[in-house]
Amino acid sequence: MHRWSGRVALVTGASEGIGEAISRLLVKHDMKVVGCARNLDKLKAIDGELKKEEGGSFFPIQCDLTQRDQIYAMFEKIKTHHGGVDVCINNAGMAYPSSLLDGTPEEWQKSLDLNVIALCLCTKLSVQQMKERGVDDGHIILLNSMGGHRLIQGSNYLHFYAGTKHMVKALTEGYRDELRQKNSKIRVSALSPGLVESEFVVRLFGDDPDKGRKVLQTTPCLKREDVAELVVMVMQQPPNVQIHDILVRDTDQVK
Template identity: 30%
Template sequence: MTTSQFSVDGKTAVVTGSSSGIGRAIVERFADDGANVVVTSRSLENVEPVAEEIDAHEGGGALAVECDVTDREAVERLLTETVDAFGSVDVLINNAGASFQAPPAEISENGWKTIVDINLHGTMHCTQVIGGHMRENGGGRIVNVASVAGQRGSRSMSHYGAAKAGVINYTTSVAADWAADDVWVNCIAPGLVATEGVRSQMGVEEDDDAIDRTRADRTIGRPEEVADLAQFLSSPASSYVVGETYTIKGTPRLE
């Protein structure tokens, strides 16, 4: 059996929000497979250690770039620095996001705009700028990270759910428009994943190291499990998958 169709070796991948959690798991996985990775978040001091750790091991190279995805000019600089370092961009993972819990009646206009700006507008900025480069240079892969909250809603997360629902619909729409340019656009909608953000906001105490990947009956995952799916969607193995949203949330809970 061959596994080469799942490889991202030799590709260059930009992963937003990759200083920790799911984003960090993705850059580490891709680099281990031989990809060059761009580690980016709003704080350079948070991404530099990640890039340095990746560079210390065999595999693809790593570049740390500070980028606020809500700032169009910052995203354009991100593209320029990536192309200067690696020559092109083959994969974009739109992972940068933010959330907080609040009842619908208590969400301020500023709070609403902040969450929509980071999760939805940030995805649009990166897709237009970096996806535009892909369209002009032979195509590429874009994977947007949404949430199950964008599929079915979530208590005290109406602002976040609305933004992620927008990401899911945006994925389908852009995929249809850009398929002719050989740009594959797909989406991942994770449920609970054992990241620091989930632990701090939702009171989940389970550490990712304690989660047994060999067990089917669970409703919390590890960041590496999302990275597995991101690699599939970034590789030739997903060549017939366009405009889809993959839910990754463990065991169904039926009423």
């Protein structure tokens, strides 16, 4: 990770869960981490804790990634204060506990806006900032899901979410192909974890968070730090090695 020392990483959904774990670990590896989320208070609390530790630095930015004007404004702030993005980690995602036949257009649109459109826009703007500064060794990392590779029969409440993640699987290959066509050495990688012990599962069940907690208590799952360590592993590969996608789950996870 030495070559990333002092360089800028954007982590979306950084206020909790996997995004928080990634942010903390990259700061320990001496990176400048721009963490964005809607909850600025949580981001500031993380910043306060990280200031007491050795390593890089953490810069909170409040941003609702479903609002495109806020994404553009965030990238302008990054350019003004930090020069631009060297690593973009698209971590933010959401799901609604509705089956395909019971879901609403409003739920589908919000899921697409965050899981797909925001990911695409953050990736596009990150690559633009890299090119503007002549950065040709940048890295785009997309947090996909095992749900982007298979469906669990009977888990109706995850079907639309899995649909958005299947899009991320296709987008990963699309970005790799387009960058290769431009003879760019910017790398694109995806991580596809199974169940992870994080707030995502609790929020998934909305009005019944106890149901999400029960899932975490009764189902083998990865720690959020496990996924963060994989991000570092992907980033520290030599320039000629591009890890395309990692499918990872707890050893005891059944499906």
